[in-house]
Amino acid sequence: MSVRANIDKLRETVPADVKIVAVSKFHSNDEILEAYNDGQRLFGESRVQELTVKQPMLPDDIEWHFVGSLQRNKVKFIAPFVHLIHSLDSERLMLEIEKQAVASNRKISCLLQLHVADEETKSGFLPDECRQFLAEGRWRSCTNIQIAGVMGMATYTDDLEQVRSEFRLIKSLFDEFKSQYFSNDDNFKEISMGMSGDYPIAVEEGATIIRVGTLIFGER
Numbered sequence: 001m002s003v004r005a006n007i008d009k010l011r012e013t014v015p016a017d018v019k020i021v022a023v024s025k026f027h028s029n030d031e032i033l034e035a036y037n038d039g040q041r042l043f044g045e046s047r048v049q050e051l052t053v054k055q056p057m058l059p060d061d062i063e064w065h066f067v068g069s070l071q072r073n074k075v076k077f078i079a080p081f082v083h084l085i086h087s088l089d090s091e092r093l094m095l096e097i098e099k100q101a102v103a104s105n106r107k108i109s110c111l112l113q114l115h116v117a118d119e120e121t122k123s124g125f126l127p128d129e130c131r132q133f134l135a136e137g138r139w140r141s142c143t144n145i146q147i148a149g150v151m152g153m154a155t156y157t158d159d160l161e162q163v164r165s166e167f168r169l170i171k172s173l174f175d176e177f178k179s180q181y182f183s184n185d186d187n188f189k190e191i192s193m194g195m196s197g198d199y200p201i202a203v204e205e206g207a208t209i210i211r212v213g214t215l216i217f218g219e220r
């Protein structure tokens with residue numbers, strides 16, 4: 001199947017108001033352009049080095065999403081153009097994003113990455129860490145950051161009930177933060193969850209953004 005056919009098929013199975021980020025890591029600019037020529041504009045990368053090589057060679061109207069864990073010393077390379085950072089997971093990272101957003105004279109949207117999976121390797125705030133981060137309130141003085149919602153990954157498992165309950169937890173944390181801190185902020189609205197293997201469940205549980213690589217571009 002071609003990239004174009006894969007995207008068309010994916011779009012048919014996802015409600016029109018759910019945004020699809022095509023995760024293009026390890027795939028070539030030609031493959032990205034095939035998706036672009038089919039109307040795809042949201043692309044995701046998980047490594048700064050790869051993203052900064054690709055971005056200048058590709059059309060300007062692509063919205064670049066950063067979906068991997070982000071090292072502070074690399075924020076400066078993506079700050080001038082990144083559309084949404086899905087992986088804000090510490091105060092120190094926030095302060096660096098703020099600094100580089102100011103330097104680029106931009107406001108950068110970020111999602112709070114939540115660690116809900118039953119796996120030690122996955123990064124993100126534990127629910128209580130995120131509650132504490134929000135309660136401490138230093139994010140309020142980051143005038144060049146827009147906290148736009150939450151992101152999370154489910155455990156890589158065949159147990160679909162576990163996957164569903166993890167997505168449900170992400171959604172309930174979103175609702176909690178929305179009502180406690182962002183009820184007057186229309187820009188806090190995104191729930192980024194669901195990948196090739198589990199996006200249908202994520203959509204059922206309230207995802208507003210899904211991040212799909214393999215199903216669009218094939219195996220990496």
Ligand SMILES: *Cc1c(COP(=O)(O)O)cnc(C)c1O
Nearest residue numbers: 023046067195196211212213214
């Ligand atoms: C690679 C990646 C994806 C896409 O994964 P697929 O299983 O290929 O769809 C989504 N989110 C993050 C954070 C990733 O690193």
